[in-house]
Amino acid sequence: MKILWLDINASYSHSSLALPALHSQTGECSGKPFDWCVVAGTINREPSTSLNEVIIHKPDVIFSTLWLFNHNYTITLLSRVSALLPDTRIVLGGPEFLGNNEYFLKSNKFVTAVFKGEGESQINNILKALDGQGELSDIEGVCMIDKSGSYIDNGCAVVSAFHNLIPPENSKFFRWDKAFIQIETSRGCFNRCSFCVSGNKRKIDKTDLISLRKRLDTAREKGIKEIRILDRTFNADSKYAISLLDVFSDYHQSFTFHLEIHPAFINNTLKRRLESLPDGFLFLEAGIQSLRDDVLAACSRSGSCDKALEGLKYLCSLKKFKVHADLIVGLPNYNYKQLTEDISTLSLIDVDEIQVEKLKLLPGTKMRRDAEDLQIVYADNPPYEVLQTPNMSYQEIFTSSLVSKIIDNWYNNPVWHNSFREGMVRHPDFLETISSFCEKSLILDTPLSIMKKGTVLYNFCNKYYPDISPLIREAWEKAGFSPHKGAGKFSKEI
Numbered sequence: 469m470k471i472l473w474l475d476i477n478a479s480y481s482h483s484s485l486a487l488p489a490l491h492s493q494t495g496e497c498s499g500k501p502f503d504w505c506v507v508a509g510t511i512n513r514e515p516s517t518s519l520n521e522v523i524i525h526k527p528d529v530i531f532s533t534l535w536l537f538n539h540n541y542t543i544t545l546l547s548r549v550s551a552l553l554p555d556t557r558i559v560l561g562g563p564e565f566l567g568n569n570e571y572f573l574k575s576n577k578f579v580t581a582v583f584k585g586e587g588e589s590q591i592n593n594i595l596k597a598l599d600g601q602g603e604l605s606d607i608e609g610v611c612m613i614d615k616s617g618s619y620i621d622n623g624c625a626v627v628s629a630f631h632n633l634i635p636p637e638n639s640k641f642f643r644w645d646k647a648f649i650q651i652e653t654s655r656g657c658f659n660r661c662s663f664c665v666s667g668n669k670r671k672i673d674k675t676d677l678i679s680l681r682k683r684l685d686t687a688r689e690k691g692i693k694e695i696r697i698l699d700r701t702f703n704a705d706s707k708y709a710i711s712l713l714d715v716f717s718d719y720h721q722s723f724t725f726h727l728e729i730h731p732a733f734i735n736n737t738l739k740r741r742l743e744s745l746p747d748g749f750l751f752l753e754a755g756i757q758s759l760r761d762d763v764l765a766a767c768s769r770s771g772s773c774d775k776a777l778e779g780l781k782y783l784c785s786l787k788k789f790k791v792h793a794d795l796i797v798g799l800p801n802y803n804y805k806q807l808t809e810d811i812s813t814l815s816l817i818d819v820d821e822i823q824v825e826k827l828k829l830l831p832g833t834k835m836r837r838d839a840e841d842l843q844i845v846y847a848d849n850p851p852y853e854v855l856q857t858p859n860m861s862y863q864e865i866f867t868s869s870l871v872s873k874i875i876d877n878w879y880n881n882p883v884w885h886n887s888f889r890e891g892m893v894r895h896p897d898f899l900e901t902i903s904s905f906c907e908k909s910l911i912l913d914t915p916l917s918i919m920k921k922g923t924v925l926y927n928f929c930n931k932y933y934p935d936i937s938p939l940i941r942e943a944w945e946k947a948g949f950s951p952h953k954g955a956g957k958f959s960k961e962i
Contacts, residue, residue, distance in 0.1 A: 470525065472530045475507065476510065486561065488639035490591045492635060492638045528557065531559055534560055550578035570619040582612070583609050608622050608625045609623065631676055648726070649696070656673060659700070659730075662834035696725075701729070726751040747788045754793045757796045795824050796827050800857065812896070822875050822880065826872075844856075886943065887936055888925065943955075
C-alpha cells in the first residue's frame, strides 16, 4: 500500500510534527512495510505544481493534517487530486476536526474519513484498516459517512501514555533542515480557556527527563540552534518546570529555548531558577490575553490580572530574556478602549514584543459552542475570526487589526522599538493618532522595508510629535542606514 503524506505549511520555516509523530509509532504494524512518500509545500506554492507531484506518485492513500491556515489550500488541492485519482482514499486529521464533522464530510465527499484527537493512539489501527485488516468505522476517533449516508462519530481519541510515545525525531521524515525544531515535554493543560482547543479535561502527561536529554543530544548533533517547547503552559507544575530548566541549562551553549509561560503562576522558587540562567537563553511568551479580570473569567482562564501583571513586570525586570506578551481582540466583555489601555500598560512595562490578534472561534472549543449565547459573530470559514461582539463593533475590530499591524511594524521591530515606545509613553494619544494616520494613508496595505518603516515613522512624528523625531534619527544612524535618505538626511541636527 502506497501512502502519500501531503504536508502543507504556512511558510517554509514551519514544519508540521504530525507526520514524524505518527510515523514513529508505526513500525511494521501490518506485518509488512508500507511505501511512504511526501509531497511538501506552503500555502503560497502554485497548486498545480503540488497537484502534479501527487499525481506522479499515484498513492493508494493520502494523509494530511488540517489547521487554520492551510485548510482552504489543502481541500482545494485534494478535490482536484480526487478528480484525477478517484480510487485514492483520503484521510485527514488535525485541529480542524475537533468538533462535529458531519457537515464537512457531507460537503467534501471525496474525503474517506477524518480523525478527531491524538492520532498516535490509533495510527496503527488506521493503517491496518486501510490495508484490509479491519474497519475504519470501528476505530476510536474516526468520523466518516457510511454507505447508508449516516454520520459516524467515534469520539475524540486520547493517547493514554504520552510518555511512552516514540519521539518524532526517530522518524526518517523529521525535518532537521528547518530554522528550529519543536518538542513536547508534556501534553494537556491545567487551564480551561474556552477559546483554546486544549481547554478540555485531558490529564497532563509528562515526558521523562532521561529521554528528553537524549533528544536534546541528537538535536545538538544535528546542529539545531533553537528549540520551541510546545507545552501549553510551561510552568503549570513549577517543580517540573524547574526540572526542565535544569536540563535545558546544560545545553545553554547550544540552544535557545522558546517557552510559553503563565506570568500569574511564577512562584519564588521558579524566580530564583530563572535568575540563575544565562542571559539570552530563553524566549518567553507570556500568556496575558487581557488585563481585565471579568474578561478572563468569561473565558474560564485561571490567574488574576494583578498576578499576571506582577509576573510580567518581574520577567521584564530581569533584562535577561526576550519577553513576548499577547492580547486577544474580541474576547467576551473586552472593548476597544480597554484593549488600547492594555497595550499602553504593556508598553510601559517595556515588554519586548506585543502581539495583538483577533479571537478565532476554533472547532471543538467551548467558546465556539457558546458563540450564539455570547452574541459573538464570527466567520464560518477558516480562520473563523471574530467579526463583532456586544462590546466591539466590526469597525473597532477592523481598527484593532490595524493597531496590530502598527505594533508589529514599529514596536516589535528592534530598530524602531525604543522611539515608538517613547512616543507611547510621552503621549497618551500616540497610538490613536498613528492608527488614524495609517488608516487614512493606507500606508500599511503593502509590506514596508525596515528603512521605509523608519521614514514613515519619522514623517509622522515630525508632523504630530516632533519631540520624538530626534530619537528616530538617532536609531536610523545607529542602524547604519544611509545618511542621505529618510531620517538620515537630518542626522547632522543631532
